[in-house]
Amino acid sequence: MHGLKVLMxxxxxxxxxxxxxxxxxxxxxxxxxxxxxxxxxxxxxKRLKKQLDKQKEFRHPSIKVPAIFKxxxxxxxxxxxxxxIKGVTLSKKIEDLTTSQIIDKMSVFIPNILNCSAAYDPEAxxxxxxxxxxxxxxxxxxxxxxxxxxxxxxxxxxxxxxxxQCHGDLTFENIIVSADGTFWFIDFLDSFYSSWMIDAAKLFxxxxxxxxxxxxxxxxNREIRLFIAKxxxxxxxxEIKKGEGTxxxxxxxxxxxILRIIPYSSDNLLDYLCISLDKVLNIIDDxxxxxxxxxxxxxxxxxxxxxxxxxxxxxxxxxxxxTDNSMCR
Ligand SMILES: Nc1ncnc2c1ncn2[C@@H]1O[C@H](COP(=O)(O)OP(=O)(O)OP(=O)(O)O)[C@@H](O)[C@H]1O
Ligand SMILES: [Mg+2]
Numbered sequence: 001m002h003g004l005k006v007l008m009x010x011x012x013x014x015x016x017x018x019x020x021x022x023x024x025x026x027x028x029x030x031x032x033x034x035x036x037x038x039x040x041x042x043x044x045x046k047r048l049k050k051q052l053d054k055q056k057e058f059r060h061p062s063i064k065v066p067a068i069f070k071x072x073x074x075x076x077x078x079x080x081x082x083x084x085i086k087g088v089t090l091s092k093k094i095e096d097l098t099t100s101q102i103i104d105k106m107s108v109f110i111p112n113i114l115n116c117s118a119a120y121d122p123e124a125x126x127x128x129x130x131x132x133x134x135x136x137x138x139x140x141x142x143x144x145x146x147x148x149x150x151x152x153x154x155x156x157x158x159x160x161x162x163x164x165q166c167h168g169d170l171t172f173e174n175i176i177v178s179a180d181g182t183f184w185f186i187d188f189l190d191s192f193y194s195s196w197m198i199d200a201a202k203l204f205x206x207x208x209x210x211x212x213x214x215x216x217x218x219x220x221n222r223e224i225r226l227f228i229a230k231x232x233x234x235x236x237x238x239e240i241k242k243g244e245g246t247x248x249x250x251x252x253x254x255x256x257x258i259l260r261i262i263p264y265s266s267d268n269l270l271d272y273l274c275i276s277l278d279k280v281l282n283i284i285d286d287x288x289x290x291x292x293x294x295x296x297x298x299x300x301x302x303x304x305x306x307x308x309x310x311x312x313x314x315x316x317x318x319x320x321x322x323t324d325n326s327m328c329r
Pocket of ligand 2: 173174187
């Protein structure tokens, strides 16, 4: 499993680790395995409880969630035990898939998260502007890029956001793909607003910033695969979800996400985040000025030949930098 280091192995317990600081253990219960997640501090209990409740409440016809077996407190720290999912995180899985397998997988997964019955929420504007204002007060040192990002965010039409169920932290690290290809959501997060667009923006955080891979060495192999996943999702967004307006909202949420990391970042990370802000601001300009390439119609199932055409056209630059054609299986 990606992002999961085995720290110790006792007779019946393996300790897994993510980035939140919570203890995540694989427990052998004799005839089955369970995963136990324990809060990293008493202060964090409240946050973990919200994660637990969200996991319990999440309902989706095709995406699964590990069942909760047990919850309680151990020395004042909240813990819960859940079903162990044998599989690989999508962040790792994507590196081993061929280009057409990625398109196949994404073509099945993406329509699941693009909530087609969700409607615009006029109340959304209030929540987003409140969040932006709070952040503006929290970030004390602002360079030109940060100021520009705030200007964009403050002037965006946040009433174009759709209210729906969401995961809250949908990075590729928080999706496990089991052997039969089922997608399982783990590690939910309580968010200031609930919209599938927030989940889509987190996926774009992996596409544009390679966020799930920030502790790993860069890899062209991975970049190409993320690019293909991104092109596939953009194609579906434009076709299923009312065109560029939706894509624009997702990039605005991504802009907000990047700013939200700034108060917790080191100087090195800050440089990287400002480069990312610039990149996203440029993409927003391109979408607003209709400079993005709009793919042709998606074929009927399995529907990847037209996506492949778009990708082959757009991949030129990345591929020209590489002599290893095996990356393009
Ligand atoms: N139910 C489960 N079945 C199988 N593996 C799991 C399960 N829950 C968690 N894991 C593994 O443990 C890792 C860490 O879990 P989780 O993402 O919940 O922790 P975290 O500390 O909140 O991580 P982060 O903050 O980095 O997202 C996951 O990436 C996954 O590999
Ligand atoms: Mg996680």
